[in-house]
Amino acid sequence: MSIRSGYTLPVFACASAMAALQWLRQAKPLDAVSVDLIEPQETAEIPIEQVAGIHPGMALAITRSDPGDNIDLTRNTPIWAVVEWGQSEQIEQVQIVGGEGIGRQLNAAGKAAIYAYAETLLQRNLSRLLAPDEKIQVTIILPEGRKLAERTSNAAFGVLEGLSLLGTTGISQPLSAPDQLQAYREQLQIKALCFDCLVFCVGENGLSLARQMGINPEQLVKTANWLGPLLVAAGLQEIPGLLLFGYHGKLIKLAGGIFHTHHHLADGRLEILTAHGAQVGLPTPILQAVFTSPTTEAALTYLRQLDAKEGSDWVNQIYRAIASTIDKRSQDYIYKHSQQEVQVGSLLFDRNRQVIVTSPTGATLLSQLC
Numbered sequence: 001m002s003i004r005s006g007y008t009l010p011v012f013a014c015a016s017a018m019a020a021l022q023w024l025r026q027a028k029p030l031d032a033v034s035v036d037l038i039e040p041q042e043t044a045e046i047p048i049e050q051v052a053g054i055h056p057g058m059a060l061a062i063t064r065s066d067p068g069d070n071i072d073l074t075r076n077t078p079i080w081a082v083v084e085w086g087q088s089e090q091i092e093q094v095q096i097v098g099g100e101g102i103g104r105q106l107n108a109a110g111k112a113a114i115y116a117y118a119e120t121l122l123q124r125n126l127s128r129l130l131a132p133d134e135k136i137q138v139t140i141i142l143p144e145g146r147k148l149a150e151r152t153s154n155a156a157f158g159v160l161e162g163l164s165l166l167g168t169t170g171i172s173q174p175l176s177a178p179d180q181l182q183a184y185r186e187q188l189q190i191k192a193l194c195f196d197c198l199v200f201c202v203g204e205n206g207l208s209l210a211r212q213m214g215i216n217p218e219q220l221v222k223t224a225n226w227l228g229p230l231l232v233a234a235g236l237q238e239i240p241g242l243l244l245f246g247y248h249g250k251l252i253k254l255a256g257g258i259f260h261t262h263h264h265l266a267d268g269r270l271e272i273l274t275a276h277g278a279q280v281g282l283p284t285p286i287l288q289a290v291f292t293s294p295t296t297e298a299a300l301t302y303l304r305q306l307d308a309k310e311g312s313d314w315v316n317q318i319y320r321a322i323a324s325t326i327d328k329r330s331q332d333y334i335y336k337h338s339q340q341e342v343q344v345g346s347l348l349f350d351r352n353r354q355v356i357v358t359s360p361t362g363a364t365l366l367s368q369l370c
Contacts, residue, residue: 004069005068005171006066006067006171007046007065007068007170007171008170010117010121011035011046012046012063013063014035014125014126015033016048016062016079016081017081017122018125019048019051019081020051020059020060021130023053024053024084029050029051030051032046032048035170036125037121037169037170037171038120040170044170047063049064049078054082058082058084058085059084060082061081063078064077065078067172073152074148077142077144077145077148078144079141080142081141083136083137085134093134093136094123094127094135094136096112096140097137097138097139097140098112098113098165100162101141101142101144102114102141102163102165103149103162104160105158105159106160107158113154113164113165113166118166121170146161148163149162181230184224185233187221188221188237191219192234192239195218195219195239196239196240197240197242197243197368197369198219198221198242198243199219199220199221200221200227200234200242201220201221201245201246202250203222203247203250204222206247209353213366214370215369225260226260227244227254227260228259229260231334231342232337235334235342240342242342243345243362243369244326244346247348247349247351248296248300248322251346252269252272252326253268253272254329255326255329256271256272257333259333272322273299273322274291276318279321282314289302300315303315316357319356319357320357323346327346327362343361343365344361345358345360345361346358347362
């Protein structure tokens with residue numbers, strides 16, 4: 001059975017905005033609009049659920065997210081776009097605003113979490129529908145965004161109060177579908193023929209940071225949440241070395257023996273962090289504060305503040321212990337399921353893509369990669 005791809009949130013936001021703009025011109029409902037995805041170079045026909053005028057010069061249109069055969073919490077969520085004619089003093093021809101349910105970037109003075117691809121998609125598709133002297137303001141609204149964001153790791157990466165319009169392409173690949181795991185395995189097999197060491201990156205943040213650090217992109221393998229099966233696949237391919245490169249809130253699960261990292265299946269992150277704190281002698285009151293932290297990122301921030309205040313070294317000690325456990329448990333997992341010895345190292349970074357720790361084995365592998 002073939003897997004079905006869908007589209008990313010920016011595509012539906014753009015479709016809603018296009019439908020609302022066309023209502024301003026013709027006051028007629030639309031069944032669908034054609035969105036130029038830009039990346040890839042193809043057109044998507046997106047159904048329009050509802051469109052209507054709000055008052056003269058302003059219209060609202062609604063689409064619903066369809067990410068394809070993927071475990072995606074945004075499935076079927078409504079995406080609203082309110083479009084109104086711009087004011088004369090407006091500088092941009094298409095001014096994009098993040099409304100309710102669009103997250104705010106903590107590290108960018110509260111700027112709406114509408115990223116480059118979404119901006120480009122909206123600007124290009126909408127500007128083609130405008131005369132040179134026309135201007136519009138587009139407000140994107142995700143009515144369920146604030147609630148859905150509570151089930152994501154957005155806050156760990158500094159995005160609060162909603163979801164991000166994120167992505168580098170219009171196609172939503174079904175990363176959690178079994179057939180996609182097979183595609184990852186096939187990619188791994190090809191790369192294993194060319195290199196003695198590969199770098200496993202759970203997501204886009206790891207891929208981006210790895211490239212910035214000078215690692216050959218051909219040696220990078222995106223794993224999504226399929227770390228366990230791909231570790232075994234690496235063993236079966238007899239790869240000598242693996243560097244696990246990821247956000248600490250994901251990779252920490254491996255230290256607890258959790259090798260499928262999707263939050264729907266298992267968590268235990270704070271328990272794992274607390275256990276390693278106890279292992280290195282963290283006092284009980286601090287252990288209790290770590291355990292009751294809302295997220296692993298919050299716990300890391302708390303420990304960093306404690307180190308700065310007291311001149312202690314808890315972050316380094318705890319995360320060195322965690323990285324060591326990740327290495328050992330990953331190597332043991334590979335051997336258990338493939339009977340192969342693979343040298344595994346790890347590098348963990350925080351929400352700002354700052355490296356927290358690199359294990360000794362990870363540092364050795366990294367020196368060979370950069």
